Amino acid sequence: MFRALTAAAAALLLASCQAHEAAPSAGAAEVAPVLDTPDAVDIHSYARPLEARVTHLALDLAVDFDSKRVGGTATLDIQAKPDAKEIILDDKGLEIESVADGAGKPLAWKVGANDPNLGAPLSIAIGPDTKQIVVHYKSAANADALQWLTPEQTAGKKHPFLFSQGESILNRSWIPTQDSPGIRQSWEAKVSVDKPLTVVMSAPRAADPTESGNARTFSFRMDHPVAPYLIAIGAGDLVFRDLGRRTGVWTEPAMLDRAAAELGDTEKMVDAAEKLYGPYQWGRYDMLVLPPSFPFGGMENPTLTFLTPTFIAGDKSLTSLIAHELAHSWSGNLATNATWADFWLNEGMTTYAERRIVEAVYGPKVAAQQVSLGLDAMNKAVAENGGPTGPDTRLHIDLKGRHPDDGLTDIAYEKGAAFLRTIEVAVGRDRFDEWLKGWFERHKFQPVTSSMFLADIREHLIKGDQALEARLQLDKWVGDPGVPGNIAPADPKAFAEVDAAVTAFKAGNQPAADAWARWTTDERLRFLNRIDKKQSADRMSALDQAFNLSRSGNSEIRFAFLDLAVKNRFDPAVPALEDFLTVQGRRKFVKPLIVGLAEDEQWGRPIAARIYAKTRASYHPVTTRDLDKLQLGKQ
Missing domain, CATH: 1.10.390.10 (Neutral Protease Domain 2)
Incomplete structure (x- = not known):
């Protein structure tokens, strides 16, 4: 049972939040309240926002591919109680050089004890007149949020690539702020990178890029307060194509045609979402199709959804992913x-x-x-x-x-x-x-x-x-745990033909080639996910030979079959399995396959150890965090 907040209490709570006094670098039109309820206490942040909180963040950074660091300044506009003595930020390995107030006066600071999950508190002394804090710093070594790719790991093979993944608590490894979803902040950024690379971020461009020597500087501004995990960056050899009046796609030149074709229905989706849930509040809805090491299907960074290329199937059959990330513009971002x-x-x-x-x-x-x-x-x-x-x-x-x-x-x-x-x-x-x-x-x-x-x-x-x-x-x-008995059931007719084929397969019959060819991706997935998990080698071979499942160009179908292959110790699929785990790093696919192999001590674990030793460096920390616990290096 939950202690439900009444509407009246909620209104009083919101009204009690002080209005934002804009500091020089700020210009946001709104400041979100911090909730003062027990169920809004964030145990994954060191911040104490009811005492002192960040309202606006201004970054001025340079991207250094040689050292694999971003570095510069973070200027924080803060709001604090008159008697507050300190403000606490979240820090995970940041290299802090100095901290000062808005006038340049040094402020005392210290980094507390480190927790493996949360990082450490960064405590900064403030006085009643402190409205701004300027932190000179560099991102952490091997920052959890950042993945640095060599040219060989990109589609174009010519230039390096950087992208971030902030959800859930990773941005504290490259941005000194209060890294809690309940402490929404507006933000802006200036980011410099070597030519000819392009920087994109999860905010509208504030100005055209400028050039000085070998550097290009890009400026961005998000006036709406957002959860800090939604601050995101990408830098690489990027080009853009419009998809509609307010939608478009960024990606590497070699990926542009395929990505744009797959995303052709995006404008229709925005129109449909607005009819359902009200006006789209973020201006543009653009997408960045990343190299395949991106650990998620998509990340709903405002104005610029980050996407895995594994959704590109050539037939728009996996574009429900786009509908999902777009829907986050209301549920999650708003x-x-x-x-x-x-x-x-x-x-x-x-x-x-x-x-x-x-x-x-x-x-x-x-x-x-x-x-x-x-x-x-x-x-x-x-x-x-x-x-x-x-x-x-x-x-x-x-x-x-x-x-x-x-x-x-x-x-x-x-x-x-x-x-x-x-x-x-x-x-x-x-x-x-x-x-x-x-x-x-x-x-x-x-x-x-x-x-x-x-x-x-x-x-x-x-x-x-x-x-x-x-x-x-x-x-x-x-x-309560489990699923209540009043759950609305699925439509029993939705997969009638496929479910009949599952029953026939159990009796020894192979799906008809013409039926398989006619089935959609969802119907094929239903079949593969519903057949018995234990299959003979002959049946696995027959399925693979009939429908080329282990080499399918549709990543969801390929994964479903390879998952069956692991469960059945199907040796002929091992080369395809190794290839799949090498060419992409999506956590949804990589984790269950590696874990499934590792749980089979005699057959699978040696395969997992061999593959992971080769692929780990290409995976994002989000993917490796859990897999490292398997200790695959210890055989």
Whole structure:
């Protein structure tokens, strides 16, 4: 049971936040409040924002590919209680050179004890007149958020590449600020890089690039307050192509045609999302297609979604990824989980919204199939996280003493989406759409918690209807493990033909070639994910030879088959497995395959050790953090 925040209390809370007194470098029109409730205390940040907080961040940095560092200054506009003696930032390995106030007066500072997950507190002494802090620094050695690629690791093979991944608590390794999603900050940046490289960031350009000697300097400004994990950078040999009146794609020249073709429906998706959830608040919606070592499918950095190239299948069959990242422009970026315990408020809402966008653009059958696949993924996640009584199957998750990425499972995504869909079915789509659009409007550019969600839905949707309250089981969905019995089921007709083929396969029949050719990617995935996990070598060979699964150009299908290959010790697939783990570093694919191999001590672990020794250097720290725990170097 949650201590739900009443609407009146929430209003008083927001009203109690002091107005921002703009310091010289600031120009943001708004400052988001910091929530003063127990469930909004961020255990993954050292910051004490109710005493002193960052409101605006200005970066002036240079990118150095030789030393693999970014360095320069971070100027922080701060807001503090009159009696505050210090402000505490988050730091993970930053090389601090000096700290001063806005007038250049040195400020005392110290770095506290280091925690392997959280890094260390950076405490800076302030006085009642301190409105600005200037930190001279360099990013950490081997900064967790940054990946530096050699020219050989890029598509063009001519120039190096840098990109960042800040979620969940990685940006503290290259930016000195309060790295908590509940402490939203506006920001700006000037970043210099050697010619002919281009810098892009998750904010609109503030000016045209300037040149001096061998350097080019790019300027950016985000006037809306955002969660710090959404500050992102990319630098490399980049070109741009418009996709619509407010959408476009950045990528390496060698990737541009393929990426632009795959992303051709993006403008339609933005239009569909606006009809569902209200105006798009961020100006442009551009995307950056990165080299294949990017650890996620996509990252919803405002104005510039970062994307893995593994979504490029040549037929737009994996572009629900774009719908997902776009939906984050409302759920996650506009209304953001105040702490990582409520990650579902970002991802569950987004997954629900993704399928509504897919339905609007591609039709109800595609959406119904993706709902069904999502429920399969949810059930699998429940089984993998302790079953129906496992504490990590709750939406509001306890992450005390753990890294927030431990909550990055399909519970947040798929149980969260199933919860919202269950409400939609119970109250009717029109009524639920009205509430959800209102939720985003009432909480735009704000941190939110599960308590706020429950209070808002009770005030604006349930409105005292006790029968509806009992039917929805809101507290059970959010706070209890497992999946409540009132879950809205999938459409049984969504995969009728495929499910019949699964049954026939179990009886010894091979899927018909004409049926496989006709099936969509989702239908093929349903088949591969539903057949028995234990298969004979002959059956595995027959599947692979009939449909070329181990070398499929569709990364999701290739992964599904290779996952089966690992489970069945299928030796003929090992070369394809090694190739797949070498050419991309997406955590969704790499982690289960390496872990699956490593868990098989006799057959798989030596294969995992050999592959990981070769590929680890090409993976992002997000991917290697968990895999290093397998100790594959110790055989």
